[in-house]
Amino acid sequence: MVRHLPLFVSLSSPAPRHDGDVDMIAETLALAGNKMRLRPFTLDDAPRVTELLNNWSVAAMLARVPFPYTEADGKAWISTHAETRKAGTDWPFAIEMKQGLVGAIGIHQTAPDTMEFGYWLGEPYWNKGIATEAARTLINFAFDILAIEKLTAGHYINNPASGRVLTKSGFEKTGESTRPCLAQDKDMASIDYHLTRERWQAQNKPL
Numbered sequence: 001m002v003r004h005l006p007l008f009v010s011l012s013s014p015a016p017r018h019d020g021d022v023d024m025i026a027e028t029l030a031l032a033g034n035k036m037r038l039r040p041f042t043l044d045d046a047p048r049v050t051e052l053l054n055n056w057s058v059a060a061m062l063a064r065v066p067f068p069y070t071e072a073d074g075k076a077w078i079s080t081h082a083e084t085r086k087a088g089t090d091w092p093f094a095i096e097m098k099q100g101l102v103g104a105i106g107i108h109q110t111a112p113d114t115m116e117f118g119y120w121l122g123e124p125y126w127n128k129g130i131a132t133e134a135a136r137t138l139i140n141f142a143f144d145i146l147a148i149e150k151l152t153a154g155h156y157i158n159n160p161a162s163g164r165v166l167t168k169s170g171f172e173k174t175g176e177s178t179r180p181c182l183a184q185d186k187d188m189a190s191i192d193y194h195l196t197r198e199r200w201q202a203q204n205k206p207l
């Protein structure tokens with residue numbers, strides 16, 4: 001059974017709101033947005049993930065996605081999810097709408113209280129506000145339920161749409177760097193961002 005966790009904004013306490021029962025959350029979590037829900041992937045999603053990711057315009061903007069992308073790649077990726085989610089290091093979610101799975105969004109632990117934010121949508125679903133809504137849902141989960149201190153993110157300089165998603169979601173630019181790109185087999189000039197707990201709290205102050 002899928003349990004929809006209510007997302008409250010707790011401005012005072014940074015203590016995790018899951019009472020340590022990460023296993024329970026990992027197995028049953030689904031986050032509700034207005035237009036979509038975020039849910040864990042299953043191996044049955046591999047063909048659809050492959051259909052959407054085997055697209056140069058998507059893969060070439062992502063760090064760790066091979067191109068061409070095969071169903072074996074999809075199954076191998078999804079197969080890692082249960083373990084890393086249980087460990088609390090990775091929280092990957094399928095973005096699901098009425099028409100089915102349209103993309104993915106997730107966070108990956110890079111330091112004790114810091115997680116790196118990433119997302120992609122199938123090309124037919126771009127520019128409809130979907131990534132921004134999914135981002136808002138996952139950001140609230142990261143700060144409110146997991147009680148982390150900071151989210152980081154980055155995009156290649158030729159990907160301004162991703163920069164818009166990040167700034168619309170409250171991230172601020174912290175600098176520039178190079179980031180690897182598996183599909184392009186090279187390092188790419190990138191723009192780096194972060195969203196601190198303090199900044200998130202300030203943006204979510206009750207009226």
Ligand SMILES: CC(C)(COP(=O)(O)OP(=O)(O)OC[C@H]1O[C@@H](n2cnc3c(N)ncnc32)[C@H](O)[C@@H]1OP(=O)(O)O)[C@@H](O)C(=O)NCCC(=O)NCCS
Pocket residue numbers: 057058059061062119120121122125126127128129130131132133154155156159160161162164165
């Ligand atoms: C980046 C991506 C996730 C954006 O998803 P999305 O659902 O289209 O994003 P949203 O609709 O919520 O917001 C997109 C914003 O970018 C803007 N945008 C789109 N193309 C743009 C461009 N070439 N230059 C500047 N802004 C652009 C849109 O106008 C919109 O901003 P607005 O709301 O101010 O008008 C999607 O394009 C994608 O999956 N790309 C391939 C994978 C990828 O880049 N992942 C992120 C890696 S860092």
